[in-house]
Amino acid sequence: MPELPEVETIARSLNEQLAGQRIAGVSIGWPRSIARPGVEAFSEQLVGRTVQRVGRRGKFIVMDLYPSKHLIVHLRMTGQFLVCEDAWALESDRHTHVTIVFESGCVMRFRDVRKFGRFALVDDASEVLGALGLEPLSDTFTCEALAALLRSRRRQIKPALLDQTMVAGLGNIYVDEALWEARIHPLRTTHTLTEGEVARLHEAVRRVLAQAISNRGTTFRDYRDPQNLPGENQRALAVYGRKGEPCPRCASPIVRILVGQRGTHFCPVCQKLDPSCDP
DNA sequence: ATATCTGCCTGCTCGC
DNA sequence: TGCGAGCAGGCAGATA
Numbered sequence: 166m167p168e169l170p171e172v173e174t175i176a177r178s179l180n181e182q183l184a185g186q187r188i189a190g191v192s193i194g195w196p197r198s199i200a201r202p203g204v205e206a207f208s209e210q211l212v213g214r215t216v217q218r219v220g221r222r223g224k225f226i227v228m229d230l231y232p233s234k235h236l237i238v239h240l241r242m243t244g245q246f247l248v249c250e251d252a253w254a255l256e257s258d259r260h261t262h263v264t265i266v267f268e269s270g271c272v273m274r275f276r277d278v279r280k281f282g283r284f285a286l287v288d289d290a291s292e293v294l295g296a297l298g299l300e301p302l303s304d305t306f307t308c309e310a311l312a313a314l315l316r317s318r319r320r321q322i323k324p325a326l327l328d329q330t331m332v333a334g335l336g337n338i339y340v341d342e343a344l345w346e347a348r349i350h351p352l353r354t355t356h357t358l359t360e361g362e363v364a365r366l367h368e369a370v371r372r373v374l375a376q377a378i379s380n381r382g383t384t385f386r387d388y389r390d391p392q393n394l395p396g397e398n399q400r401a402l403a404v405y406g407r408k409g410e411p412c413p414r415c416a417s418p419i420v421r422i423l424v425g426q427r428g429t430h431f432c433p434v435c436q437k438l439d440p441s442c443d444p
Numbered sequence: 445a446t447a448t449c450t451g452c453c454t455g456c457t458c459g460c
Numbered sequence: 461t462g463c464g465a466g467c468a469g470g471c472a473g474a475t476a
Contacts, residue, residue: 168470239471260454277453278453279452279454280453280454281452281469318446320445320447336469337469425447426449427469428467
């Protein structure tokens with residue numbers, strides 16, 4: 166499941182491989198992969214444009230095109246980009262839904278087993294990205310900004326952190342990891358977190374994400390980068406997917422519960438529900 | 445404002 | 461071995 170570190174890894178790779186390349190052709194195998202505009206207009210408007218730069222906002226990949234427009238992609242659960250310098254060397258399969266060929270002969274394929282991923286071609290990126298919250302690795306994500314955000318809401322901390330309009334880019338894996346690192350129970354309520362807890366959470370979010378980026382993402386199941394390489398961060402995970410395994414801090418068995426219908430992993434000893442138990 | 449549920453999808457695991 | 465049921469989960473949209 167691509168979250169911020171995986172999307173960042175993909176965006177960097179795409180930027181390296183595609184910046185400066187002019188689009189020669191587009192083919193769509195699964196029309197619903199294209200959120201907007203219509204499939205016809207999508208292809209027509211894309212051909213002839215040049216990829217200026219590929220970046221990321223939250224979990225969205227953002228391709229700035231020349232002379233105008235932005236191609237914005239959300240990979241959702243199983244979306245994947247594969248790029249090859251030689252179009253003939255990269256086969257299409259039953260899970261390939263979008264193919265973009267460049268004038269150089271380079272090809273970019275979008276594979277998506279679950280078909281949840283979506284493309285949008287827009288004039289103004291804010292049409293898609295406008296509602297996103299703080300970017301956790303940018304300067305705007307300060308401890309004070311996070312504290313203000315959490316103080317203004319009354320909801321469970323885990324769903325709050327998954328809410329992309331609050332903080333953009335966190336998903337199930339990294340929320341569990343950050344809460345473990347900050348020693349905060351996933352069911353704690355946002356506005357009851359102490360200053361110290363918020364400070365720990367702020368630091369934990371940044372550390373967990375930065376480490377995952379330096380490990381080129383987490384390959385729990387499907388994730389692969391555009392060169393089809395898996396990430397290495399799975400070995401750095403403390404709790405996600407480790408139900409029953411010893412907590413790296415205190416050796417108590419990791420527990421898995423449901424929070425807002427999401428599988429949630431934590432250490433019941435390090436992450437107490439009662440704030441008075443915090444050190 | 446917040447919580448809960450459904451739909452979107454397919455592959456995988458599990459129990460029989 | 462085969463098969464159906466249940467699960468995984470990001471997000472939008474509807475409802476409580």
